[in-house]
Amino acid sequence: MKSFSGKALRWEWREGVVELTLDREPANEIGTVLLGELEQFVAATKSFESETAACIISSAQKRGFSAGADLRELYYGAVALAEKERNAGVRDFVERCHAVANAIDAAPFVTIAAVHGVCFGGGLELALTCDIIIADKMARFAFPELRLGLIPGFGGIPRLKRDLGNGFVRDLLLTGRSVNAARAQAVGLVAQLAGEGEALKVARATAAQVTKFDQAARVAAKKFIKPVPHAELRQEVEIFCELFARATVLAALKKFVESTDAMPYLP
Amino acid sequence: MHMRTLDQTTQEVVDLASKHFNVPAGSLAPSDDFFKKLGIDSLQALELLSRLENHFGIELPDYEVQGVSDFRTLAERIQSRL
Numbered sequence: 191m192k193s194f195s196g197k198a199l200r201w202e203w204r205e206g207v208v209e210l211t212l213d214r215e216p217a218n219e220i221g222t223v224l225l226g227e228l229e230q231f232v233a234a235t236k237s238f239e240s241e242t243a244a245c246i247i248s249s250a251q252k253r254g255f256s257a258g259a260d261l262r263e264l265y266y267g268a269v270a271l272a273e274k275e276r277n278a279g280v281r282d283f284v285e286r287c288h289a290v291a292n293a294i295d296a297a298p299f300v301t302i303a304a305v306h307g308v309c310f311g312g313g314l315e316l317a318l319t320c321d322i323i324i325a326d327k328m329a330r331f332a333f334p335e336l337r338l339g340l341i342p343g344f345g346g347i348p349r350l351k352r353d354l355g356n357g358f359v360r361d362l363l364l365t366g367r368s369v370n371a372a373r374a375q376a377v378g379l380v381a382q383l384a385g386e387g388e389a390l391k392v393a394r395a396t397a398a399q400v401t402k403f404d405q406a407a408r409v410a411a412k413k414f415i416k417p418v419p420h421a422e423l424r425q426e427v428e429i430f431c432e433l434f435a436r437a438t439v440l441a442a443l444k445k446f447v448e449s450t451d452a453m454p455y456l457p
Numbered sequence: 458m459h460m461r462t463l464d465q466t467t468q469e470v471v472d473l474a475s476k477h478f479n480v481p482a483g484s485l486a487p488s489d490d491f492f493k494k495l496g497i498d499s500l501q502a503l504e505l506l507s508r509l510e511n512h513f514g515i516e517l518p519d520y521e522v523q524g525v526s527d528f529r530t531l532a533e534r535i536q537s538r539l
Contacts, residue, residue, distance in 0.1 A: 217500065253500050308500055328507045332519075367518040368503065370510045 191234045198224040201231055206243040207397045208235070208299075217253040220312040220344075221260030225286055232293040242299040243405070244397035247320060248390045254307020254329070256316060259343075265443040273435075281431050287312070287344040288423060294319040295349070295418050298409045300400045304393035305329045305380075310368070315344035318353070321416065322396060325371040325380040326389040332368035338442045343430035348422035354378055461539060467532035470509065474528065477508050487529040509535060 192203035198214035210231055212218040235242070249255045264283075268276045294301060294316075303317040306326035314331055317323050333350075335342050341363070350359050358377045362369065374380040384392040400408065433439060461469070467487045475482035478495045485494060492502070509531075510517055515538040525531050 257500070308503060327511060328504065330503055330507055365518065365520065367520060368506075369516065370507050372511070373516060 192238055194227075194230065194234065196227040196230070199227045199231070201234070203238055203242065206241060206401045207394075208238070208242055208245045210245060210247045211250050212247070212256060213250040215251065217257035217308060218249055218251050218255065218313065219257055219260035219263075220287070220316070221263040222283070224260075225283070225290065228290045229286065232290050235293075235297065239298050243401035243403075243408070244300045244302060245294075245297065246302045246304055246390070246393045246397055247294075247316070248304035248393065249306065252307070254313070255303070255305040255309040256313025257308050258311025258313050258334070261338075261443060262447050265440070265447045268440060268443070277431065277435050280434050281427070284343050284427055284430055287315075288427060291315065291319045291345045291349075292418055292420075292423070295345075295416070296413075298412070300397070300408065300412070302393045302396055304384075304389040305331075305371075306387070306389050308332075308368075311335060311342060311346075312344050315342055315346040315349065318346065318349040321412065322381045323374075323379060324382045324384055324389050324393045324396065325374060326384050326386055327371045328386055329371040329374070329380075329389070330368045331362075331371075331374050331379060332366065333363050334366045334368075336363060337366045338446065339436065339439045340433050341426070341430055343426065343434075345423050345426065347426055348419040350379075351422070352416075352419055461536070463529075463532060463536055466513075466536050466539070467529050469512065470528050470532045470535065473508050473512055474505055477505060485528065487532070488527050490526045491528060491531070492526050513539060515539060 194201050199210060199212050201208055201210045214224055218224065267279065271279060301320040303320040303323045305317055305323060306329050308330055309317055310332045311334055314333060333342050333346055341347060354377055371380055371383055375383050382392060471485045471487065472482055474491060474495065475485055478497065480495060506517060506522065513535055515535065517534060517538060521534050522531060525534060
């Protein structure tokens with residue numbers, strides 16, 4: 191399926207480049223709908239990967255690339271279940287997120303995230319699966335999970351560690367602060383900076399460049415440069431599920447989803 | 458190097474907010490609660506944070522502006538990073 195338009199995203203393949211556009215209000219929160227359609231995308235790429243040189247992931251939502259996991263859905267889904275089913279449900283969701291992330295990470299074409307606005311939590315984890323992150327200069331990046339008593343659960347830490355110095359990784363994780371695009375570029379998280387509203391345009395120019403190269407060389411180079419950190423990713427799933435099972439996490443989520451503060455993402 | 462006074466920084470913050478959210482600068486005062494006055498939410502406040510960081514060439518960690526809701530106090534936080 192070379193084109194698709196769903197409830198949370200759409201994609202279109204054209205001349206060796208597939209563009210995946212996230213488009214779910216208000217800010218591409220990753221819940222079961224978005225995840226389900228990402229799974230459909232990953233499955234569909236198998237049918238055209240041999241004729242695909244690049245994939246661009248971007249957002250049509252004004253607020254940004256993605257604000258991360260859909261915490262409202264997560265909380266209300268979790269409280270409706272008994273403890274055992276709740277923990278099993280969270281594990282299943284996290285495993286599905288990992289399967290999608292691992293598939294995009296190892297895709298045999300060049301993946302480019304065109305980021306604007308917020309790129310937080312699960313949104314940043316999705317961007318980190320890509321080979322190249324191109325950011326609008328107004329983009330912001332954060333891993334706010336520790337503010338909820340969790341760690342990133344969709345592969346964030348292993349992928350951040352793969353690419354960046356541990357000092358910055360600790361700063362981002364242990365403070366939960368957000369950083370701007372210039373800082374993200376300075377530490378190597380962002381490959382290229384784009385002017386305001388120009389990230390997708392820059393990503394398309396980058397995709398056009400990579401389509402010129404020999405496919406076998408491109409695939410071999412990517413595999414050599416960017417191994418998927420499977421062992422650490424498995425560890426992450428276990429740590430996340432262990433932390434999530436604590437009552438303090440549900441309490442923190444409750445506080446977040448019921449907050450009417452202007453800045454509810456801050457604990 | 459020219460150092461900004463707190464008043465100058467405050468005025469620049471007000472001007473940037475006015476421009477970014479398309480609100481007449483004359484309608485904003487340093488002591489205004491910008492969440493209420495601009496009618497913005499947390500994600501829009503982050504847009505303002507990016508705008509301010511890019512303009513002043515600084516980084517302002519979220520926790521330093523946690524609980525800050527008026528232009529003058531925001532300018533004080535920026536001033537300590539200049």
